[in-house]
Amino acid sequence: MKYQLGEGFWSQKIRQVCDRMIPLQLSILKDEEPDTEPSHALENFRIAAGLSEGEFHGMVFQDSDIGKWIEAAAYRLMIAPDPELEREIDGIVAILGKAQQEDGYLNTWYTIKEPGKRWTNLQDCHELYSFGHLTEGAVAYHQATGKRAFLEIMQRMADHIDTVIGPEEGKLHGYPGHPEAELALYRLYRETGNEKYLKLSRYFLDQRGQAPNFFEEEWERRGRINFWSGKKDPVNLPYYQAHQPVREQEEAVGHAVRALYLYTGMACVAAETGDAELAEACRRLWHSAVNRKMYVTGGLGATVHGEAFMGNYELPNDTAYAETCASVALCFFSRAMSLMERDGKYGDAAETALYNTVLAGISLQADRFFYVNPLEVVQGVSGVQEGLKHDLAQRPRWYACACCPPNVARLLTSLKEYAVQDQGSEITVHQYLDGSVECEKAALSLKTNYPWDGDLLYTAEIRDDVKLYLRIPAWAEPENVRLTVDGAAVPVCPEKGFICLEPGKGRHEIRLCLPMKPRRIYAHEQIRQDAGCVAFACGPLVYCLEGCDNPEPLWNLTADPEGELSMLDPDGSLPDGIRKMVIPGHRRTDASESLYSGRRPVYEPQKLTAIPYYAWANREPRDMRVWIREG
């Protein structure tokens, strides 16, 4: 499925990733970026390859940064050729090849720092995680260029892993501490056709959480020492989603990114193998994550403690974690579910994550990045106070643990895979990605200013009979949606979130008009942190109030329960045609000396101005909040 950029919202974002983020990240990986702490990721491979001397530096999973960058760069090459970029990748692949050991093993941490200790700590040392990301990079690069060198490197490593881990006697009966290899092995199987990789992926999935517990046994073997704390901490199995077999799991728990990578792997394998029990577990876990534990911004993993899911409906706004990677991973998981069954809810959730938390992960200039995405920021408290130190009010330039920026890069450069699903005679449009996609039997071209207006104009060149499924977002009441095919109105009665068109061969103009009226959002009655509050959205974009546009402190503002919300035309204070929202409200205006008194607070009318959540923290650092008191 070939994709050509257009001129709209996503094309502009993808161009930024291609033109700024990918070169920036390469520069960082090569330790060439000024004023940024060296990544050492490539240097680690050079040392392992004998091309350089020195010590290992970085996280135990530093290798994965290379895999994720190559993956993003490969997708970038699929959009448009770039011989210079390809040469860079080939150069890196050559180093990786030299760093690979005789037996296929490839991991710089163990090769440089802990030789002889391979496979002794699957729980925490990320060998299989780094393998997974490198493999995803190798698959993508093979898809982009047809070059096999990297793919073969990673096949050799996969073959080696298969000799070390598995159900047979004498092998380790283990699985990844940080899931990722499961979905990567699935992709390697799809790319190579070698069923061994599917089998190993399935082994990882089904062995997880079985008794006796592999992580507990491994922990005993290494003297009960926790790798991260250096202390004798017991194994927190739910953190690793290893507390019970995956088929029995009912609730999304533990480290959110690990969980969502695991569920993605489960969904891929379930769809591929027609495993109904595994598919049902995926549906339960998707429901738990999305309908019990997701922020209105598509953020997941509410607590910094273990970067983990909290209990049902526990969604604190100021202490939120909501790692960018978790929202990226929700896109992976939802796409895998979409491939299993056509239901608009998967695209709805991915849309929420994409337009809000994923995009909030990068600055409007695509040069600074959020790892953590709070829904409330208070100057002098957020980023400062114990318990809130992770909630920064400004995007840092880079992170020692740099997982999020390359994750956003690889997601956005491959966004066509999330937007359009080509099954030959069925084409499903999940997301409204401007530009053109070339499917097997049709070419679809979308011109639109969406999400700044709701007018989506598709030109479809249909070469053979196809059913074209368009997702109608859950926020768009069908009675307010207008759809025409070649000027003729089509009734809008979505089934499971989709309208099916069969326009027939030839060129067609399909015009979808979504109702882009700004709207209020209320939270479930069990979410205590949002009680009495309202949030605002327009189309897929959740809005927030920032101190730059409103009198601080923001907690003294209320939104009127009635009264019209309106959208402003772009005013130049934010780039990219961003539209602000105006909300009728009030502001507390009394001033007290004493902390407590019997005097009722005084409120005066105050126009509130909201901006898209993804655009926050792009001006001077000020307070921000998504949920506003209604009153």
Add this chain to the structure above:
Amino acid sequence: MKYQLGEGFWSQKIRQVCDRMIPLQLSILKDEEPDTEPSHALENFRIAAGLSEGEFHGMVFQDSDIGKWIEAAAYRLMIAPDPELEREIDGIVAILGKAQQEDGYLNTWYTIKEPGKRWTNLQDCHELYSFGHLTEGAVAYHQATGKRAFLEIMQRMADHIDTVIGPEEGKLHGYPGHPEAELALYRLYRETGNEKYLKLSRYFLDQRGQAPNFFEEEWERRGRINFWSGKKDPVNLPYYQAHQPVREQEEAVGHAVRALYLYTGMACVAAETGDAELAEACRRLWHSAVNRKMYVTGGLGATVHGEAFMGNYELPNDTAYAETCASVALCFFSRAMSLMERDGKYGDAAETALYNTVLAGISLQADRFFYVNPLEVVQGVSGVQEGLKHDLAQRPRWYACACCPPNVARLLTSLKEYAVQDQGSEITVHQYLDGSVECEKAALSLKTNYPWDGDLLYTAEIRDDVKLYLRIPAWAEPENVRLTVDGAAVPVCPEKGFICLEPGKGRHEIRLCLPMKPRRIYAHEQIRQDAGCVAFACGPLVYCLEGCDNPEPLWNLTADPEGELSMLDPDGSLPDGIRKMVIPGHRRTDASESLYSGRRPVYEPQKLTAIPYYAWANREPRDMRVWIREG
């Protein structure tokens, strides 16, 4: 000033302390209480005395528990003789005498566990803290019985300290890590007249925070190791209020109990010596603690991290720390300020602390205790979630760090000192303590059902011309207060919170009627956690909603901004004549499946029932909250 119990609110509480808490605590100190972890506090002294064999057990400041218990027991003896209790104390004092070293040194931790290391860690090892509490016990026991043995033991220890610490060359230029010795030395000076103790107290105060910093030097000397973490943590000077000289301090910071003990010592010394600069520092710090950092319940120290004050107006309800001891210490500090200058604000703050957080520290049966006093509790979250583990929904029976229960015991048994101040020809009534106090020139007897009604009937036997100052609480609008002396109305125009009466010699009936109408309380506009919320009070009692009386979850309840609040007659569901409050309100009644939707929440009228905050968690564990959304 002799005090005789009456039949009212406080007398009943004091009787519970005398009849239940003091015997219970003795039993625990003697390791005789079933189903309670042994304290070992007395056993440590036995071992140090050579009367028993074994190891030290307990906190580094375990000795202080003995001092605090003896102090409470001594006050109890002042209320009514109890030869058996006195014999117990004498027995303990004899052991303490034997545990005292040749040179006067008395501390079981160093004597048993770390001999030879005395005075090497003033910052964290609490030698001076334990000394202080034992000294307060000794002073109280001397006051109660005239027996000098304990007092002399503690004078020998004080004399020894004076040879070790001080400004002279060759001495340590240090001060207590946990303030307490400052105020204890002041009391020892008052009891003995020996100015050496006042001088040492003043040295501790004025040396604190001077450069070069003693704690930093000490930390260097012990290899930079932190006693508690065992790690090379730098010294957090503000935690110890040692970041600058006390006279320069502007803001209440660090560990709240340490801070308030320190400020109490400062206020005592300032009043005694007429030190205007020190007095001014006390006023600033009192203002900071009470008018910037106090919960509506009189709780102080908002964060579990360091049991410390947070920034101005940072008063989270669910993660609150608000240690019982900190509210006890606010009574100490406010009393010391009252002795310095007559201003009703000190009694107002002490009243808030006393009737709310201090009393919440003990169960209605006086057999279970809170250390931490949150203003919002959510079942399944409070006491469970990371960051909320300290906020329990039920009072435990006892604590390994058992500082709070004996602190409440010694405060309540000496409550007369906080209620009435006898300066000969001036008698100041700060708190309405039922029962009789015998002052130098008058006897005052109060009969009242306060705080269940506002009718306070004093019978005063005046033997000489006295001015009688009555505090009119800040919550009582003077225009609604009625005051009669022998039936004749007296205009109520308080000055700095007090009305001055000069009834003349003879017997007088003074009737004060306070307006006990339930009322609404609103928080300062800078307290973000209380924005949009209202609290309720009646007289000095702050009320809260508990799940036992209201439909849960409590966050779905709103209090109507208008509408009459009413008090119920006692209904038997809570003991002691406790009166509930009825608040007109609403309850959210809609039920959603999805986490977020455009449907406006639906509210239906709901009568809310509140109980006094101090009485919460005395039925089955349920949700609780003080601040209710107003809407």
